[in-house]
Amino acid sequence: MFNARHASTTRLALALGLLAGTAVGVGAMALASPLGPRKASSKETALEASHLPPLLTVPGEDLELRFDSTCLAADADESGAGCEVSGTVIAREGSGGEPVELPLEPAGGGVLTTRVPTSLASAPRGFTYYAVLRAEPGGPVAAVPAGGAAAPYRSLPMSNTVGVDLGAHVFGVGVRKGARIAFAPWGSGPRSVGLESGPQQTPVGASSFDVDDAGTLTVLDEVNHRLLRWPDGVGVPSLTPVSVAGTIADLRVATDGSAYALETVASPGRGPLVRRFDADGRELETVETAERTASRIELGPEGPLVLAHPSHQWLPLYVDGAPAARSQQQAHGRTGQPVAAGREVVVLRRDREVRVALVTAEGVRRSWRITSDTPLAEVQLAEVRGPRAVIVVRAYSDLEDEFIVLVLDGKGVVSRFAVCPEDWAETAPLSRFRIAGSWLYRLGSSPAGAFVDRFDLEVR
Amino acid sequence: MTLRRSIVAAFLAAFGLAAAGTAGAYHTHFVADNCNSAAPTPTSYITRDGSATVALRARFEGYQWAGGCWNDNDRDDSPGDPTEDPATGGEGGDCSGFTFKVWRESLTESDASFQQWGMLRNVHGPYTAARFKRGDGAPNVVASKAGLIKMDALASDGHIGMIWAPNPDGSDQVIEAKGEAYGTNIWTRTYRGNSSYGGVRRTGWSS
Numbered sequence: 001m002f003n004a005r006h007a008s009t010t011r012l013a014l015a016l017g018l019l020a021g022t023a024v025g026v027g028a029m030a031l032a033s034p035l036g037p038r039k040a041s042s043k044e045t046a047l048e049a050s051h052l053p054p055l056l057t058v059p060g061e062d063l064e065l066r067f068d069s070t071c072l073a074a075d076a077d078e079s080g081a082g083c084e085v086s087g088t089v090i091a092r093e094g095s096g097g098e099p100v101e102l103p104l105e106p107a108g109g110g111v112l113t114t115r116v117p118t119s120l121a122s123a124p125r126g127f128t129y130y131a132v133l134r135a136e137p138g139g140p141v142a143a144v145p146a147g148g149a150a151a152p153y154r155s156l157p158m159s160n161t162v163g164v165d166l167g168a169h170v171f172g173v174g175v176r177k178g179a180r181i182a183f184a185p186w187g188s189g190p191r192s193v194g195l196e197s198g199p200q201q202t203p204v205g206a207s208s209f210d211v212d213d214a215g216t217l218t219v220l221d222e223v224n225h226r227l228l229r230w231p232d233g234v235g236v237p238s239l240t241p242v243s244v245a246g247t248i249a250d251l252r253v254a255t256d257g258s259a260y261a262l263e264t265v266a267s268p269g270r271g272p273l274v275r276r277f278d279a280d281g282r283e284l285e286t287v288e289t290a291e292r293t294a295s296r297i298e299l300g301p302e303g304p305l306v307l308a309h310p311s312h313q314w315l316p317l318y319v320d321g322a323p324a325a326r327s328q329q330q331a332h333g334r335t336g337q338p339v340a341a342g343r344e345v346v347v348l349r350r351d352r353e354v355r356v357a358l359v360t361a362e363g364v365r366r367s368w369r370i371t372s373d374t375p376l377a378e379v380q381l382a383e384v385r386g387p388r389a390v391i392v393v394r395a396y397s398d399l400e401d402e403f404i405v406l407v408l409d410g411k412g413v414v415s416r417f418a419v420c421p422e423d424w425a426e427t428a429p430l431s432r433f434r435i436a437g438s439w440l441y442r443l444g445s446s447p448a449g450a451f452v453d454r455f456d457l458e459v460r
Numbered sequence: 461m462t463l464r465r466s467i468v469a470a471f472l473a474a475f476g477l478a479a480a481g482t483a484g485a486y487h488t489h490f491v492a493d494n495c496n497s498a499a500p501t502p503t504s505y506i507t508r509d510g511s512a513t514v515a516l517r518a519r520f521e522g523y524q525w526a527g528g529c530w531n532d533n534d535r536d537d538s539p540g541d542p543t544e545d546p547a548t549g550g551e552g553g554d555c556s557g558f559t560f561k562v563w564r565e566s567l568t569e570s571d572a573s574f575q576q577w578g579m580l581r582n583v584h585g586p587y588t589a590a591r592f593k594r595g596d597g598a599p600n601v602v603a604s605k606a607g608l609i610k611m612d613a614l615a616s617d618g619h620i621g622m623i624w625a626p627n628p629d630g631s632d633q634v635i636e637a638k639g640e641a642y643g644t645n646i647w648t649r650t651y652r653g654n655s656s657y658g659g660v661r662r663t664g665w666s667s
Binding site: 052055108199201202292354379395398421 | 507627633650
């Protein structure tokens with residue numbers, strides 16, 4: 001009798017335990033699961049604004065500031081109904097003049113514009129400005145750039161300008177073939193570099209690289225989570241594991257051998273991460289960048305910076321030697337890429353024109369205005385080295401493209417040649433060219449693998 | 461004591477099995493659990509900023525090869541789907557499915573009208589990236605890359621993304637469904653100058 005009752009009780013206990021365990025297990029996973037029960041969306045109104053700042057101007061240029069806003073109302077229906085945006089530009093002559101308010105006028109399609117008064121547009125020291133945009137009614141208020149009054153856009157008149165007319169680019173003519181100093185087939189082996197591919201996806205591989213003054217070549221193999229290093233740029237690469245996420249990361253290597261990797265995919269509402277590794281691949285630090293995306297990382301005289309968007313400003317990752325919060329980064333945003341001696345290099349491309357200037361706090365020191373009859377795409381590299389500038393820009397038609405390499409000085413073109421694109425696999429967008437010494441290095445790829453070619457700039 | 465141990469053992473076993481089963485299965489059910497086959501709503505026009513807001517709603521959502529259904533909770537609800545399988549039922553469009561819905565296109569290729577698809581309508585449309593690149597279908601035309609503006613697209617044989625804004629250095633910000641590891645978002649790209657990409661435009665924009 002006792003045994004029968006005991007057995008019955010045990011069966012009941014087991015059943016209760018199973019039932020409770022199943023319910024709690026499913027419930028726990030449902031809560032943890034992205035598809036689990038959740039509240040109705042509590043999203044706030046989203047305001048995105050794009051603006052192409054007139055960073056460098058020429059005399060007599062008609063300056064209209066245009067802000068292309070996309071406002072997604074918090075209560076938008078399936079059509080994604082927008083909301084109204086209004087705004088004002090606050091501008092100053094130079095960086096310390098009296099502030100002038102310029103109301104933004106709607107121009108249709110979410111676009112707001114204002115014309116820059118001649119007094120500002122023609123000011124010898126240029127003008128600085130930022131916009132304050134408001135989503136109506138009662139939506140978010142956004143400064144463009146995000147640093148607002150602390151880090152406004154700076155528009156400078158070009159001076160000491162050297163004009164360079166490229167004429168019509170003839171594809172296939174003047175192409176220089178570099179010396180191939182490193183090659184790695186696609187794969188996961190010790191001499192390979194990983195290739196990320198998939199249906200309806202451009203292949204991605206060897207997402208970035210860097211070269212130091214000694215010629216040591218470092219390629220970021222994000223697929224296999226490692227760095228490939230070729231001492232002196234030759235021989236068999238050494239492998240250094242790094243805990244970098246994929247996502248078409250950019251890379252820069254400091255003189256102490258530490259590497260900075262800028263990832264491009266971030267958690268919602270967060271900025272992309274920059275991971276710093278020591279020479280042995282140990283992760284030293286992670287810094288969150290301030291804006292929604294960043295397209296480049298560079299090592300400036302005071303530390304690493306990223307080219308952030310939508311502001312298009314260079315933001316420092318460290319301020320006073322410590323990792324900077326997002327607001328600190330934005331408050332220190334710069335229009336140009338900081339280089340030595342307090343100078344910046346400013347780049348502005350328009351359809352068939354590239355403007356490059358070396359600027360200081362006083363204004364433009366030297367500048368180059370490159371015009372072309374052929375459309376010009378991205379400026380991959382613009383470095384001012386002593387009296388010269390090295391610029392790599394892509395010329396394109398609807399069927400062809402080539403990189404044009406220009407070495408310029410105070411009189412015009414010192415040397416010019418073209419480089420075949422050879423960009424079968426995608427890399428970080430602005431990481432295909434690096435300079436070390438008087439050499440130009442190019443990261444390329446084919447269906448067989450990734451490689452680095454070296455070109456002599458003949459600049460001693 | 462024995463009784464208590466029995467209850468605890470049964471609870472733990474059931475919890476483990478239920479949790480593992482639930483967690484292991486959830487991500488393949490996004491489409492089945494959330495998406496619909498509702499008819500689109502015809503509209504009389506399409507604007508670039510209106511399409512931009514539709515595209516913006518997909519930002520931070522997932523990517524699914526051959527997919528076309530997403531919600532608006534700013535996260536990938538089916539992360540880590542196998543990339544080579546179009547039938548995993550995960551969240552998100554692929555690049556061409558995303559473009560098809562943002563451009564409000566019809567399933568009938570000869571029809572250039574404007575069809576507003578709900579986010580949760582699981583539809584990819586008839587075009588791959590390569591077909592968009594060729595300008596296939598009545599709504600789509602090949603366009604010169606130099607003249608492309610916001611919400612026009614750059615397409616290769618394997619990918620398509622829509623132009624969001626130009627950058628001062630000549631690259632573009634592109635809104636795209638990039639891949640399983642990326643989801644859908646706005647990134648800087650150099651597609652415009654790359655000769656494997658061509659320009660494609662949806663016809664009929666009002667503004």
